Amino acid sequence: MFPPGHSRTLDPDxxxxxxxxxxxxARLSAVQKGYIEDPFVKHLVPRAHLQPAxxxxxxxxxxxxxxGIDLLVxxxxxxxxxxxxxAQIVSLGAGSDTRFWxxxxxxxxxEFVKYIEVDFTEITTKKAMSIRKSKEMNALLGxxxxxxNYCVLAGGGTGLRxxxxxxxxxxxxxxxxxxxxxxxxSIEADEGPVLSPSxxxxxxxxxxxxxxxxxASSTLLEWFIGYAxxxxxxLGCVIxxxxxxxxxxxxxxxxxxxxxxxxxxxxxxxxxLDSLVKRFxxxxxxxxxxxxxxxxxxxxxxxxxxxxISKVEFLDETEELDLVLDHYAISxxxxxxxxxxxxxxxxGLKQKxx
Amino acid sequence: xxRLDPKYVKAYYRRATCHLQLMKYQLxxxxxxxxxxxxxxxxxxxSQLVSTQKLIRKIEFEKAIEFEGEKCAVDRCLEIIQEGTxxxxxxxxxxxxxxxxxxxxxxxxxxEFIQGMIEWFKAGxxxxxxxxxxxxxGAHEHFAxxxxxxxxAIPDGVTIDVIGDVHGQFYxxxxxxxxxxxxxxxxxxxxxxxxxxxxxxxxxxxLLAFAYKWLYPKYMYLNRGNHEAKxxxxxxxFEGEAKHKHGEQSYKLFAYVFTTMPLSTLISATKxxxxxxxxxxxxxxxxxxxxxxxxxxxxxxxxxxxxxxxKVQRIGQQPGQSGLMCMWHSILMLWxxxxxxxxxxxxxxxxxxxxxxxxxxxxxxLNKVSGIIRSHEVRQAGYQIEHGGLCTTVFSAxxxxxxxxxxxxxxxxxxxxxxxxxxxxxxxxxxxxxxxxLQGGMQQLMMA
Numbered sequence: 001m002f003p004p005g006h007s008r009t010l011d012p013d014x015x016x017x018x019x020x021x022x023x024x025x026a027r028l029s030a031v032q033k034g035y036i037e038d039p040f041v042k043h044l045v046p047r048a049h050l051q052p053a054x055x056x057x058x059x060x061x062x063x064x065x066x067x068g069i070d071l072l073v074x075x076x077x078x079x080x081x082x083x084x085x086x087a088q089i090v091s092l093g094a095g096s097d098t099r100f101w102x103x104x105x106x107x108x109x110x111e112f113v114k115y116i117e118v119d120f121t122e123i124t125t126k127k128a129m130s131i132r133k134s135k136e137m138n139a140l141l142g143x144x145x146x147x148x149n150y151c152v153l154a155g156g157g158t159g160l161r162x163x164x165x166x167x168x169x170x171x172x173x174x175x176x177x178x179x180x181x182x183x184x185x186s187i188e189a190d191e192g193p194v195l196s197p198s199x200x201x202x203x204x205x206x207x208x209x210x211x212x213x214x215x216a217s218s219t220l221l222e223w224f225i226g227y228a229x230x231x232x233x234x235l236g237c238v239i240x241x242x243x244x245x246x247x248x249x250x251x252x253x254x255x256x257x258x259x260x261x262x263x264x265x266x267x268x269x270x271x272x273l274d275s276l277v278k279r280f281x282x283x284x285x286x287x288x289x290x291x292x293x294x295x296x297x298x299x300x301x302x303x304x305x306x307x308x309i310s311k312v313e314f315l316d317e318t319e320e321l322d323l324v325l326d327h328y329a330i331s332x333x334x335x336x337x338x339x340x341x342x343x344x345x346x347x348g349l350k351q352k353x354x
Numbered sequence: 355x356x357r358l359d360p361k362y363v364k365a366y367y368r369r370a371t372c373h374l375q376l377m378k379y380q381l382x383x384x385x386x387x388x389x390x391x392x393x394x395x396x397x398x399x400x401s402q403l404v405s406t407q408k409l410i411r412k413i414e415f416e417k418a419i420e421f422e423g424e425k426c427a428v429d430r431c432l433e434i435i436q437e438g439t440x441x442x443x444x445x446x447x448x449x450x451x452x453x454x455x456x457x458x459x460x461x462x463x464x465x466e467f468i469q470g471m472i473e474w475f476k477a478g479x480x481x482x483x484x485x486x487x488x489x490x491x492g493a494h495e496h497f498a499x500x501x502x503x504x505x506x507a508i509p510d511g512v513t514i515d516v517i518g519d520v521h522g523q524f525y526x527x528x529x530x531x532x533x534x535x536x537x538x539x540x541x542x543x544x545x546x547x548x549x550x551x552x553x554x555x556x557x558x559x560x561l562l563a564f565a566y567k568w569l570y571p572k573y574m575y576l577n578r579g580n581h582e583a584k585x586x587x588x589x590x591x592f593e594g595e596a597k598h599k600h601g602e603q604s605y606k607l608f609a610y611v612f613t614t615m616p617l618s619t620l621i622s623a624t625k626x627x628x629x630x631x632x633x634x635x636x637x638x639x640x641x642x643x644x645x646x647x648x649x650x651x652x653x654x655x656x657x658x659x660x661x662x663x664x665k666v667q668r669i670g671q672q673p674g675q676s677g678l679m680c681m682w683h684s685i686l687m688l689w690x691x692x693x694x695x696x697x698x699x700x701x702x703x704x705x706x707x708x709x710x711x712x713x714x715x716x717x718x719x720l721n722k723v724s725g726i727i728r729s730h731e732v733r734q735a736g737y738q739i740e741h742g743g744l745c746t747t748v749f750s751a752x753x754x755x756x757x758x759x760x761x762x763x764x765x766x767x768x769x770x771x772x773x774x775x776x777x778x779x780x781x782x783x784x785x786x787x788x789x790x791x792l793q794g795g796m797q798q799l800m801m802a
Contacts, residue, residue: 019802026801061801118415207802242801248757253800310704313586314689318702319732328801 002171015261016211017120020095023167023207026062027096034312043134044127056313061328064293065240065308068330069206070290071349072238076202077111079347090202092220093208094171095119096127101162102167104140114164116195118180121158121169128160128167141165156179166194173216180234184223185227190321197231200344202238210241210267217266220285225335234344237285237336243270244292244327253327261315271327280333289348290331293329295324300349360730363392365627367399376445379410379439389643426670427610428494431603433488456486462486462571466535471565475524475558476799478784487604489561490611493576497614502666502684504616506542506575508625508769512585514542514621516647516765518729518737518748519579522553522591525750525783526762527562537566537573542620546729546748547579547649552755553589554790555783557599560608577684578615579649580688580730594791614669618648620660620723623771627724631772638723643724643771647734650692650730651745652717653683654698658777660721663687691731711741718744724771736763736777737786746773753780755788 018202024045030036031349033053042048060169062328074090081089091097094117103109119127141162160167168179184195195201203224209217221237245254245268254264270276273290280288291300338343359365370385386403390396434443452470471481482491483586488776508514512533515534520527537543549563550556566574580586587593587609596605624643631643638644646660665682686706693699693708701708718725725744739747752762 022800022802073698133459148476230405256800307700310700312704314580314587315703316580317732324801 001063001185009119012261013120017123017263018343019207019211019259020033022117024096025051026054026058026068030059030062030066033059035309036066038098039164040101040134041096041176043137044096044098049080056315057324059313060297060309060315061293064297064325065206065328065330066292066307068291068349069238069240069241070099071283071300072236072330072347073204073271074108074204074334075347076236077103077108079344081108081111083200083343085200088116088195088199090116090118090195090224091204091206092118093205095123095206096237097206099139099204101140102146104164109319113163113165113199114195115221116166116168118168118170118172119169120287121237124160124167124169125158128158130244131160153277163191167198172220176220180220181223181227195227197227197233200234200236201228202236205237205239206296207241207263209239210264211262214266214269214310215308216275216281219273221285224225225284228335229337232339235285236344237279237280239276239328239332240328240330241266242327243276243329244272246271249323250327273331276329276331277333280331285333285335287345288331288333290329292326292351293328293330294325296330296349297325299353302352361392363389366392374406374756375613375738379406382406383410397410413616420772423761424783426632427603428491434603435484435487438624441613443487445482445484447769449482449539450508450733451479451481454488461485462564463489463492465569468562468569472528475555475562476528477676480557481561483600487607488603489565489568493564494611494614495708496567496571497550497611497616498669498775500616501664502523502617502668503660503664504575504619505622505802506544508542508545508620508767508771509624510517510769512542513768514575514764516621516727516748516767517543517545518750518763519548520545520553520582521581521751521754522556522559522595522788523547523659523751523780524553524555524562525557525781526750527559529781530633530750530762530764530778534639534766537570537574542573543573544575544621544647546647546727547577548591548729549579550584551575551581553787554595554786555753556592574789575619577614577619577647578612578617578688582615583614583688584609589792591789591792598791612668616668616685616783617668618646618663621645621647621767623767624769626770628772631770633773635716636722637652638722644722644770645725645727645767646718646721647727648687648724649728650686650688650706651728652713652726653686653690654707656713656716657720658683658717660699660723689730692740692747694740711744712742714741725770732758732760733763734758734760736761737765737775 021169022043027036027038027041028045028048028051031038031041039258045140077087089112091099097117100115103112103115131141158169168180168183170183172180174180185191224235242253242264244250245264254268257264270279273292276290277288332348334344334347336342366385366388370382370389373382374384383403383406386399386406387397392404393399413671418628443763451474452467455464456462456468474481481788508512517530517534522529534543545563549559563574563576581590582629593605597609622638623642626632626641627637627643635643649742663683668684689701689703689706691701691797692714694708696710696712698713700709725746726744729748731747731749732747732754733747736750736752737746739746748763748765749760750762750764752760754760761779763775763776764776
């Protein structure tokens with residue numbers, strides 16, 4: 001019971017955090033229907049077996065987004081291998097993402113030495129608990145070497161740290177030089193900084209920057225570039241989110257989100273694919289590319305995969321699917337410091353047909 | 355004894371006890387009530403009444419669980435209606451809307467009722483559950499009698515209007531009916547599927563169509579669309595709307611009755627074609643034009659005849675359930691789309707196929723059909739003539755989901771088989787967004 005006169009200020013970030021719930025449920029639905037294979041997401045969704053499925057249109061969108069990002073990540077790891085270096089992956093605003101565990105159980109597990117996830121404290125605390133509760137997920141945290149305290153609950157239970165996997169609580173909007181940056185650059189006993197500036201690093205923003213101001217996201221991106229450039233590192237960046245919001249569909253999405261107290265200060269300024277590329281070059285990336293989910297589905301997904309997913313459910317209208325997929329894009333940027341191999345320039349999604 | 359003295363309480367009580375022994379609980383309850391009417395302070399009887407009522411509810415509940423998904427919803431609803439006052443489906447005494455006439459203990463539908471129902475709907479009100487069931491059962495009676503291909507001949511002086519998808523856009527349907535006229539002896543209506551989902555007045559639209567089917571079975575015709583199906587209704591709003599307005603059993607009734615709707619209709623002229631229409635027309639053996647009307651389109655292989663279609667077993671089947679070749683036909687008829695390239699190609703929808711102009715030509719020639727009329731796809735002009743005139747798409751939901759800015763259209767056909775195309779625009783509607791009853795609403799179309 002609260003004493004009279006006590007006022008509860010609602011946490012304005014709660015609505016942003018709730019979007020992770022949307023994403024997790026969408027992913028779970030796509031997994032349960034058979035679009036995506038992911039034995040881990042159910043451990044991160046309470047009462048997973050009771051959650052209703054999403055409409056076919058959303059399941060397909062979730063597949064395309066997930067597949068596109070997976071392809072970029074795989075490509076990054078393969079190129080790291082070819083260059084003779086081990087990669088690092090930082091997933092910012094990771095939420096209930098399961099990529100680390102899927103990579104650890106896949107063929108590319110030896111190509112990266114660090115996987116770092118960052119999110120709001122409320123989210124990392126919950127995730128840490130869920131990981132600990134799941135035998136499968138917990139076991140995979142071990143990493144390439146067995147060590148004595150391979151799994152320490154860090155930061156008073158709000159995060160998690162093993163030799164390969166780091167779950168770090170942080171507010172991405174805070175100036176990185178003060179908060180996140182200092183954690184990433186801090187030296188771990190005998191092992192060097194959490195994030196090495198000299199290894200090829202891939203940073204992923206899966207529907208995250210949209211909820212932040214342009215200023216905060218630019219500062220964050222610039223910090224990573226600065227860090228990579230400090231030791232001739234290679235930096236790749238993948239961004240997935242909604243864009244092209246100035247038409248009637250976009251306005252409707254913006255209004256629906258407003259009704260849920262969510263604004264999109266980081267997505268509204270991007271009306272075109274070119275503007276997404278320009279975002280990269282403006283902050284210092286060497287090059288960038290952007291594709292809508294619609295285009296990715298049309299020409300960048302393998303034909304057998306396309307055929308497989310088209311048979312999973314009856315989709316009523318492709319016009320509606322195209323409309324939705326036209327308002328989401330995956331963009332990727334590459335920064336290569338002086339002297340780094342230009343072969344990295346080949347990194348990106350590969351067109352499968354005309 | 356009761357006949358001799360209607361106030362002979364002991365007789366009622368003894369009869370009630372007999373009914374209990376025979377497990378005729380409803381009758382026992384009726385007699386207990388009579389006892390209480392004569393002796394309101396009889397607590398023993400009162401408590402027996404209450405415990406019998408509890409027993410009835412328990413049996414009901416168990417029946418409901420046991421037969422979930424297996425018992426035909428039509429039978430179940432009829433049962434519930436028969437059960438009368440307890441657990442039955444009587445109209446609430448407080449209901450102030452249009453009333454169905456009762457004749458010999460059965461309800462009867464009239465034009466007057468339908469007009470009253472339309473006004474009731476426009477005022478944002480709903481019908482009592484019993485009326486919903488009666489209307490759906492009334493239409494069902496006619497669907498169940500027919501085959502999967504319904505034949506409609508157009509006598510001299512009569513026209514028929516073929517209407518495409520309307521998708522719950524009730525206000526646009528009212529406007530459309532003001533242009534076509536309501537079904538009558540002089541002119542028939544054929545609605546070619548997709549009456550529900552997306553638009554948030556799907557219940558109003560389907561009840562209006564079913565009411566006309568009940569009232570004028572020979573003037574009002576309906577084809578099933580791919581949206582008259584459970585999988586679609588779950589994702590596109592009708593299930594939510596039906597359950598919200600009329601409850602779970604009502605939704606089940608709709609779901610079942612949708613499977614009884616005809617899959618296609620063959621409109622036949624009754625006199626030879628005239629004028630331009632006569633040139634190059636493929637005609638029946640008698641020399642008359644005839645049109646095959648189906649929601650989606652044609653088949654994955656050549657050689658399917660009208661008789662094959664007539665015999666498709668559709669009742670109780672949901673598309674997607676594994677089964678016979680004829681099940682496959684029934685899926686295709688509701689899902690396929692025409693394409694420009696000859697031959698057959700993959701469907702953009704992932705299920706079924708797309709069929710080219712040569713496929714249409716061969717099929718029409720084989721079956722002596724002048725052309726196919728289908729719906730299923732938005733057309734900006736409301737209609738589109740394709741495949742050299744042999745395939746026409748008609749779509750009747752203008753400004754589809756409040757976004758597309760398209761016109762709607764209908765096709766008027768007379769007794770010589772001459773076609774006339776009429777277009778119309780959207781009209782304003784009360785401020786309810788499309789798919790308002792979908793859990794999560796339009797937000798469901800967002801990916802975070």
